[in-house]
Amino acid sequence: MSKTIKLTEVDICDRIRDKVLEQRLAPGTKLTEEALCEVFGVSRNLIRRAFLLLSKDNIITLEKNKGAAVASPSPSEAHEIFEARTIMENALLKQAMERANKASIKALRAHLEREQQALLDGDTPLWIRLSGEFHIVLGRAAQNAPMSEFLDLLVFRSSLILALYGNQSAPTSCKGGEHERLVDALENKDLETARQIMAEHMASLEALLKFDTKDTRQDLHSILGG
Numbered sequence: 001m002s003k004t005i006k007l008t009e010v011d012i013c014d015r016i017r018d019k020v021l022e023q024r025l026a027p028g029t030k031l032t033e034e035a036l037c038e039v040f041g042v043s044r045n046l047i048r049r050a051f052l053l054l055s056k057d058n059i060i061t062l063e064k065n066k067g068a069a070v071a072s073p074s075p076s077e078a079h080e081i082f083e084a085r086t087i088m089e090n091a092l093l094k095q096a097m098e099r100a101n102k103a104s105i106k107a108l109r110a111h112l113e114r115e116q117q118a119l120l121d122g123d124t125p126l127w128i129r130l131s132g133e134f135h136i137v138l139g140r141a142a143q144n145a146p147m148s149e150f151l152d153l154l155v156f157r158s159s160l161i162l163a164l165y166g167n168q169s170a171p172t173s174c175k176g177g178e179h180e181r182l183v184d185a186l187e188n189k190d191l192e193t194a195r196q197i198m199a200e201h202m203a204s205l206e207a208l209l210k211f212d213t214k215d216t217r218q219d220l221h222s223i224l225g226g
Contacts, residue, residue, distance in 0.1 A: 007040055009049040015224055020156055021132045022125035023163040024223050027072035039224050057153055071160055075211045078161045085154040086202045093198060095142035097191045104141035108183045111137050132159055134179050165209040
């Protein structure tokens, strides 16, 4: 007899965040309490608590008489978020050079292997999510919790921006080769090379943005279920 797993609001937040990082849950998508109660098999109160947590991180918006929707950053917000992320990534990169240890490098190498495996398996959504999470793992190597937490939010919001404005004819994520070169530079304590790779990397991501509108109607059951 299978054991029923009781979900918490944190579990629901994590599921939604994962789909945002995978660029599967499009900005502007309506998140109705009724639909999510059915998807997750939980009460409305639990969904409402999850909504509050997600809204604090600007992953969803809550509006009176309109309900919840996945956040949809404006073009000006998109530029500001990428500007902030570039500054934060560089600051954390410098600290990571000073504080990264063998365990940090090992964690990054293991993450690179997961990225590569996702590519080999043809699991594009997972690869996109792992590509975004690489920057989170890299940020944690700096051992500065407040800055790392802020970077986490910027990475999530960048994923929303790429899902909304990314050029669909080009990959809207990071190239595995760039990530490997960043880890090599980190291990070799080569800050100048690491900064150059990161600058080119962030510029190439922002260059993918094309500011037009897209259809945001989606099937929440197929995206969030399972």
